[in-house]
Amino acid sequence: SQTIHQWPATLVQPVGSPLSLECTVEGTSNPNLYWYRQAAGRGLQLLFYSVGIGQISSEVPQNLSASRPQDRQFILSSKKLLLSDSGFYLCAWGETYNRYYYGYTFGSGTRLTVV
Amino acid sequence: DQQVKQNSPSLSVQEGRISILNCDYTNSMFDYFLWYKKYPAEGPTFLISISSIKDKNEDGRFTVFLNKSAKHLSLHIVPSQPGDSAVYFCAASSYSRRETSGSRLTFGEGTQLTVNP
Numbered sequence: 740s741q742t743i744h745q746w747p748a749t750l751v752q753p754v755g756s757p758l759s760l761e762c763t764v765e766g767t768s769n770p771n772l773y774w775y776r777q778a779a780g781r782g783l784q785l786l787f788y789s790v791g792i793g794q795i796s797s798e799v800p801q802n803l804s805a806s807r808p809q810d811r812q813f814i815l816s817s818k819k820l821l822l823s824d825s826g827f828y829l830c831a832w833g834e835t836y837n838r839y840y841y842g843y844t845f846g847s848g849t850r851l852t853v854v
Numbered sequence: 855d856q857q858v859k860q861n862s863p864s865l866s867v868q869e870g871r872i873s874i875l876n877c878d879y880t881n882s883m884f885d886y887f888l889w890y891k892k893y894p895a896e897g898p899t900f901l902i903s904i905s906s907i908k909d910k911n912e913d914g915r916f917t918v919f920l921n922k923s924a925k926h927l928s929l930h931i932v933p934s935q936p937g938d939s940a941v942y943f944c945a946a947s948s949y950s951r952r953e954t955s956g957s958r959l960t961f962g963e964g965t966q967l968t969v970n971p
Contacts, residue, residue, distance in 0.1 A: 745897075771957055782963035783898075783943060829897050833957050842888045842945075843959060845897030 741766035745830045745846030752853055758803075758817040760849050762830030765811065770832040772813040773843065774805055777827040789813060825853045857881045858946050860962035868970055873931040875965050877944030880925065884946040888959065889918060889929050892941045901942070902929070934969045941966050 745762045752758060764770055774786040785798045787805035795805050802821060806814045813830060827850050831843040859878045867873045877887075885906040890898035904911040904918045904927065911918050917930045931938055944962040 748895075773958070783961040785958060788958060827895075831897075833959075842890075842900045842903060843898075845890075845899070848895065848897045850895060 741832075741834070741844065743830060743832055743844055743846045745849060747849060748847065749850045750852070752820050752851065754822055754853055755819045758815070758820050758824070758851070760815040760828055760830075760851075762813045762815075762846055763811055764832050767811075767832065767834070769810060770834075772807065773831045773833065774813065774815050775829040775831060775845075777829065779826070783829070787815070820853045822853050825851055827851075856963075857884075858944055858960045858962040860942075860944055860965050862965050863963070864966040864968070866968045866970065867934050869936055870933045873929075873934045873938065873967055873969065875929040875931075875942050875944075875967065877927045877929075877962055878925060879927075879946050881946070881948065881960075882925070883948040884960075886947050887918070887920060887927050888945045888947075889916075890943040890945060890961075891938075892943060892964070898943055931967075934967075936969045936971050939967055939969050 742765045771790050773788045775783045776786055777783050786803060787795055787797055789795050789807045792807055792810055803817050827848050829848045830846040833843050857880050888903040889901040891901045892898040902911060902913050902916045902918050904920050906922060909920050915931055918927060920927045941964045943964045945959040947959050
């Protein structure tokens with residue numbers, strides 16, 4: 740069965756420090772992968788998506804970046820965190836069922852607090 | 855431009871009664887809709903979906919209704935249980951998007967449902 744792993748679960752980082760969040764999936768090949776952020780009291784904002792190794796599309800200009808070094812690995816990074824980067828970060832992979840999207844499977848999320 | 859809108863940030867109902875969560879969309883290209891449920895500090899989990907060729911889909915206590923002419927869908931939970939208390943997200947996708955641009959889902963802002971015992 741397919742599973743998605745995301746870590747760490749919580750992170751407290753000072754302003755200006757670097758960031759690396761990792762997401763890996765198992766049981767599927769060539770998945771579409773996504774990074775979302777949920778700020779406090781807000782909806783889900785798409786940050787990046789990837790349709791294959793080395794292929795990254797950015798939805799929102801910011802000081803975050805994403806990389807996909809392996810088929811089942813998706814990494815969210817920052818060189819210098821801002822206070823506004825605080826939020827709940829979610830990794831997801833998308834599965835197609837017939838011509839329709841069956842939907843996303845989300846990771847358990849990372850609560851990032853920038854202090 | 856918020857293409858998927860959930861205008862009610864919160865909803866409170868009594869246990870055993872019906873919960874109705876609403877969602878409106880503006881993009882007429884959307885043809886597949888999903889509902890996700892999210893508990894605090896956890897990732898959202900898939901609940902139920904509906905394609906635009908249907909106007910109703912039922913799964914146990916959960917039913918989703920789609921009104922294409924009004925660009926409106928709703929999630930009905932009957933009977934509501936305290937364990938249903940969570941944030942519910944409506945999401946939408948379009949066939950053309952799935953074919954060309956990573957098949958992204960567009961999410962609403964979410965509705966916090968509280969079911970009181």
